[in-house]
Amino acid sequence: MELELLPLNLKSDLKRPFIFAGPCSAESEEQVMTTARQLKAKGCHNFRAGVWKPRTKPGGFEGQGEKALPWLKRVKEETGMLVSTEVATPEHVEACLKYGVDVLWVGARTAANPFSVQSLADSLKGVDIPIFVKNPVNPDLELWIGALERLNSVGVKRLGVIHRGFSSYEKSIYRNMPMWQIPIELHRRIPNLPIICDPSHMGGCRELIGPLCQQAMDLGFDGLMVEAHCDPDKAWSDAKQQVTPDALDLILSMLVIRDEHTTTEGLHQLRTQIDSLDDELMALLSKRLRICREIGQYKKEHNLTVLQSSRYSEILTKRGEQGERCGLSAESVAHIFEEIHQESVRQQLKIINEE
Numbered sequence: 001m002e003l004e005l006l007p008l009n010l011k012s013d014l015k016r017p018f019i020f021a022g023p024c025s026a027e028s029e030e031q032v033m034t035t036a037r038q039l040k041a042k043g044c045h046n047f048r049a050g051v052w053k054p055r056t057k058p059g060g061f062e063g064q065g066e067k068a069l070p071w072l073k074r075v076k077e078e079t080g081m082l083v084s085t086e087v088a089t090p091e092h093v094e095a096c097l098k099y100g101v102d103v104l105w106v107g108a109r110t111a112a113n114p115f116s117v118q119s120l121a122d123s124l125k126g127v128d129i130p131i132f133v134k135n136p137v138n139p140d141l142e143l144w145i146g147a148l149e150r151l152n153s154v155g156v157k158r159l160g161v162i163h164r165g166f167s168s169y170e171k172s173i174y175r176n177m178p179m180w181q182i183p184i185e186l187h188r189r190i191p192n193l194p195i196i197c198d199p200s201h202m203g204g205c206r207e208l209i210g211p212l213c214q215q216a217m218d219l220g221f222d223g224l225m226v227e228a229h230c231d232p233d234k235a236w237s238d239a240k241q242q243v244t245p246d247a248l249d250l251i252l253s254m255l256v257i258r259d260e261h262t263t264t265e266g267l268h269q270l271r272t273q274i275d276s277l278d279d280e281l282m283a284l285l286s287k288r289l290r291i292c293r294e295i296g297q298y299k300k301e302h303n304l305t306v307l308q309s310s311r312y313s314e315i316l317t318k319r320g321e322q323g324e325r326c327g328l329s330a331e332s333v334a335h336i337f338e339e340i341h342q343e344s345v346r347q348q349l350k351i352i353n354e355e
Helices: 029-041 065-079 090-098 114-123 141-153 181-189 199-203 206-218 245-253 265-301 309-325 330-352
Strands: 018-022 046-048 082-087 103-106 131-134 159-163 195-197 223-227
Touching: 018 029, 018 245, 029 065, 029 245, 046 065, 065 082, 065 090, 082 090, 090 114, 114 141, 131 141, 141 159, 141 181, 159 181, 181 195, 195 206, 199 206, 199 223, 206 223, 206 245, 265 330, 309 330
Parallel strands: 018 046, 018 223, 046 082, 082 103, 103 131, 131 159, 159 195, 195 223
Antiparallel strands: none
């Protein structure tokens, strides 16, 4: 399904990337207004705050609910900023529209549930409002695109996405693994879809926000959603990943914004070299798979199993070590050879099962 999209029509600063900023949670009217005024003074145009806060376990602060929506309305009236919050149910949507919230986003937990997304989509039918969809908690691109398609099918055309990283059992410096290849593939499939990065949830600590913002800019993201609080150490939720408006201003002032569209002659020449090497790689890969098919024929004739674990482990270990000696990540090299091995196994199975 091809998405039918319209411009988001949001406020931006030509000198900086498109920014949503504000506290993780709207805790009190004073906290909301103090943070909003400080952000406005730093040139922020789009204010964000969580009104309903889905928590992993019960018992924690889960937001002030509809009680906080008049505070967002006041932010809008007194500062001129657009205001945004997360919605998870049709009732949330109805309340936000009642109080004039300008932008809504669908959270990661909600985006992972097609039933929930469809309920939201049904409640948004005929409503012309920008909607952002965060990536699902699990790294499933089709699920992410499916959420966008459900919203678009009821007439929501001002769509964007928020990349906040993916949950993982692996130990990492990140709260949610970036897995940049997934939003990159999303951009390849839907080039005109705005993508912004949420470094706060991705990093999980304020020290990582700056580097992650720069990575997002280097990859050509359209903007950022950063959690900023007037007193982050005393925040009622996710205190470690929030920064002050002053700290956010410093982070943004240090960003290097690169030109995506200008291609110099030097860059063109280097890309030509890459294209030539890619052609050689494809030729070598084709030759390797031809030999794998010959091995498949041998295994068929001698009644051998396709998968031989000791050989597979040997390849991953040897190529990983070789990659490190060449200045590559052993993990990345192993992933490449896992994909090659998977294709080799597929082709050998085809040969063995041929009558």
